[in-house]
Amino acid sequence: xxxxxxxxxxxxxxxxxxxxxxxxxxxxxxxxxxxxxxxxxxxxxxxxxxxxxxxxxxxxxxxxxxxxxxxxxxxxxxxxxxxxxxxxxxxxxxxxxxxxxxxxxxxxxxxxxxxxxxxxxxxxxxxxxxxxxxxxxxxxxxxxxxxxxxxxxxxxxxxxxxxxxxxxxxxxxxxxxxxxxxxxxxxxxxxxxxxxxxxxxxxxxxxxxxxxxxxxxxxxxxxxxxxxxxxxxxxxxxxxxxxxxxxxxxxxxxxxxxxxxxxxxxxxxxxxxxxxxxxxxxxxxxxxxxxxxxxxxxxxxxxxxxxxxxxxxxxxxxxxxxxxxxxxxxxxxxxxxxxxxxxxxxxxxxxxxxxxxxxxxxxxxxxxxxxxxxxxxxxxxxxxxxxxxxxxxxxxxxxxxxxxxxxxxxxxxxxxxxxxxxxxxxxxxxxxxxxxxxxxxxxxxxxxxxxxxxxxxxxxxxxxxxxxxxxxxxxxxxxxxxxxxxxxxxxxxxxxxxxxxxxxx
Numbered sequence: 001x002x003x004x005x006x007x008x009x010x011x012x013x014x015x016x017x018x019x020x021x022x023x024x025x026x027x028x029x030x031x032x033x034x035x036x037x038x039x040x041x042x043x044x045x046x047x048x049x050x051x052x053x054x055x056x057x058x059x060x061x062x063x064x065x066x067x068x069x070x071x072x073x074x075x076x077x078x079x080x081x082x083x084x085x086x087x088x089x090x091x092x093x094x095x096x097x098x099x100x101x102x103x104x105x106x107x108x109x110x111x112x113x114x115x116x117x118x119x120x121x122x123x124x125x126x127x128x129x130x131x132x133x134x135x136x137x138x139x140x141x142x143x144x145x146x147x148x149x150x151x152x153x154x155x156x157x158x159x160x161x162x163x164x165x166x167x168x169x170x171x172x173x174x175x176x177x178x179x180x181x182x183x184x185x186x187x188x189x190x191x192x193x194x195x196x197x198x199x200x201x202x203x204x205x206x207x208x209x210x211x212x213x214x215x216x217x218x219x220x221x222x223x224x225x226x227x228x229x230x231x232x233x234x235x236x237x238x239x240x241x242x243x244x245x246x247x248x249x250x251x252x253x254x255x256x257x258x259x260x261x262x263x264x265x266x267x268x269x270x271x272x273x274x275x276x277x278x279x280x281x282x283x284x285x286x287x288x289x290x291x292x293x294x295x296x297x298x299x300x301x302x303x304x305x306x307x308x309x310x311x312x313x314x315x316x317x318x319x320x321x322x323x324x325x326x327x328x329x330x331x332x333x334x335x336x337x338x339x340x341x342x343x344x345x346x347x348x349x350x351x352x353x354x355x356x357x358x359x360x361x362x363x364x365x366x367x368x369x370x371x372x373x374x375x376x377x378x379x380x381x382x383x384x385x386x387x388x389x390x391x392x393x394x395x396x397x398x399x400x401x402x403x404x405x406x407x408x409x410x411x412x413x414x415x416x417x418x419x420x421x422x423x424x425x426x427x428x429x430x431x432x433x434x435x436x437x438x439x440x441x442x443x444x445x446x447x448x449x450x451x452x453x454x455x456x457x458x459x460x461x462x463x464x465x466x467x468x469x470x471x472x473x474x475x476x477x478x479x480x481x482x483x484x485x486x487x488x489x490x491x492x493x494x495x496x497x498x499x500x501x502x503x504x505x
Contacts, residue, residue: 014031015057015058016028016031016057016058016059024063025064025066025070026067028057028059028063029070032047032067032076033071033074036076036077041087042087043088043089044086044087044089045087046084046086047084047086047087050064075088076088112234113233113234114230115230116465118450118462119228121454122135122459125459128457131457132457132458132459132481133477133480133481133485134458134460134476134481134485135461135474135475135476135477136459136477136480136481137284137433137434137477137479138349139345139346139347139348139349139479139480140479140480140482143401143404143405144347145347145397148397149348149384152384152387152391153384155387156383156384156387161383162379162380164379165379166376166377166382167376168364168370168371168376169192169194169195169363169367170196170355170376170377171196171379171383171386172191173386174196174383174386175191175194175196175355176386177385178191178341178355178389179191179194180389180390181394182339182341182357185317185326185327185330186327187327187357192360193357193358193359193360193363194355194357194363195355195357195363195366195370196353196354196377196382197353197354197355197356197370197377198353198377199342199352199353199354200340200344201229202354202370202374203354203355203356204226204340205235206369206370206373207275207338207356207366208231208232208235209235209369210365210366211275211362211366212232212275214237215236215237215238216237216275217237217238217274218232218238218240218274218275218277219240219257219261219274219276219277220241220242220276220277220278221241221242221244221249221277221278221279221283222244222467223241223466223467223470224277224467225279225284225312225466227239227465227466227468228465228466241467242257244283244288246288247293248288248290248291248295249278249294249298251294251301254298255301258307261274274306274307274308275310276302276307277310277312278290278298278309278310278311278328279311279313279314279315280295280311280313280327281313281315281316281319281324281325281431281432282315282318282319282430282431282432282433282434284432284433284434284466285463285466285473286434286436287427287429287430287431287432287433287434287436288427288436289324289325289430291325292325292326295328295331298328299331299332299336299337302336303334307336308337308338309328309336309338310337311328311337311338311339311340312340313329313339313340313341314341314344315346316341317346318345318401318402318431318433319431320402320406320409320429320430322430324430324431327339329357335359337358338356338357338358338362339356339357339358340354340355340357341355341356341357342354343385343388345433346397346401347388347397351385352377352378352381353377353382405478408478408483408486409428409429409435411483411486412476412478412490415487416435416437416490419490419491419494420497423439423440423441423444423501424437424497425437425438425440433477433478434475434476434477434478435477437476438473439472439473439497443501443504444497444501444504445471445504446462446463446474447462447464449493449496449497450474452496453493456492456496458492458493460474460493461475461477462474463475
């Protein structure tokens with residue numbers, strides 16, 4: 001990787017106080033000086049743009065520029081070739097602190113890959129006041145079951161809580177409740193074959209470091225959610241994209257990839273261990289559903305080729321028009337499929353609670369690594385989740401949620417049909433959160449579109465986050481923004497797209 005510099009979020013809450021006798025530019029100067037001299041903003045740290053910094057502080061740009069000019073003259077910050085303002089790495093300040101570690105440099109030396117710049121910007125901008133989140137893959141706060149969880153917490157408050165560590169695989173009560181819940185989807189899983197994790201991301205991390213040797217191949221749909229995170233790449237694993245077609249994964253391409261991997265395995269003395277990661281139901285980001293026939297064909301191919309499957313079922317229950325085919329795990333007779341579920345999408349991302357189903361030796365191996373990592377997922381969250389399933393809250397919540405998501409989906413589709421049908425195309429998702437929209441004009445830069453929307457406080461997810469070579473798609477979500485926000489945000493998107501198309505001619 002090339003050198004990357006840490007960035008300061010523009011979303012901080014500090015503002016100068018106009019009621020003080022001290023001029024605003026002096027207050028800003030003192031604030032930034034204090035951040036630098038205490039080491040909170042270390043040498044090489046990049047400041048936000050002047051526009052963003054002025055907006056976050058509630059001052060005009062000329063006031064901010066005066067403060068920055070004074071700090072530059074004092075040698076505390078500096079402009080660099082190629083643009084941007086950075087905390088100075090030279091001059092009196094660095095000499096006075098020569099014995100201090102260079103944290104900015106140290107932050108680049110760790111082996112875990114950083115997020116893509118656009119993902120870092122999305123993660124920061126999502127909490128900016130007034131932002132319209134048209135790409136966010138989570139439920140809006142008003143769609144979350146607040147009343148049900150208040151009831152659960154009241155129930156828990158009247159009993160003795162488990163405040164100690166819980167056994168490595170997680171709360172037995174929760175695993176028993178999940179065992180019953182999974183049966184409704186056709187999955188037979190005893191509590192011994194279930195591991196409770198702090199969300200799906202932890203399950204991915206545990207698998208990447210606990211089951212797969214460095215250099216192993218991970219096959220996956222292209223595009224895929226897995227391309228937007230670095231859990232597998234940071235563990236030294238190689239991602240191999242498989243194209244998709246109407247029914248799901250293109251099995252011919254998968255077979256050819258498997259043949260290549262087996263050939264490489266012989267050449268590398270058996271070091272390669274292939275795993276297929278797939279989201280068969282309401283795929284992220286495309287929203288597609290793997291057909292029942294394709295699921296059966298995939299399992300047959302897995303048996304004949306020896307490949308193992310990691311099934312991500314985050315969206316399995318979020319059907320809107322009709323239920324998807326049963327999970328792959330429901331037809332698994334050999335313990336070949338690891339099944340990953342979560343409450344983050346259908347219920348609440350704040351619970352940070354998910355589960356992994358698999359053969360007992362695998363579950364125990366990953367539970368051991370999890371204990372070395374965090375000593376277990378929150379015991380209180382697990383108690384709440386156990387009641388969530390055991391007392392019937394989950395089924396009732398899904399019955400209420402699906403019609404609301406369907407209404408939001410249809411509203412977004414209506415707006416897209418009205419305003420974008422001449423320059424874009426999309427398919428109607430049958431569930432999940434996402435519309436995978438493709439602009440048909442080759443001259444439109446998706447990267448420029450992302451930044452143009454961000455400048456106007458609208459967040460979209462560019463397709464290249466899920467496939468590095470994608471130059472025409474964006475991922476839209478109908479799960480988070482309100483109807484008013486959706487209409488205003490899409491108006492910004494449409495205007496920005498048409499403006500960029502004209503400017504590129």
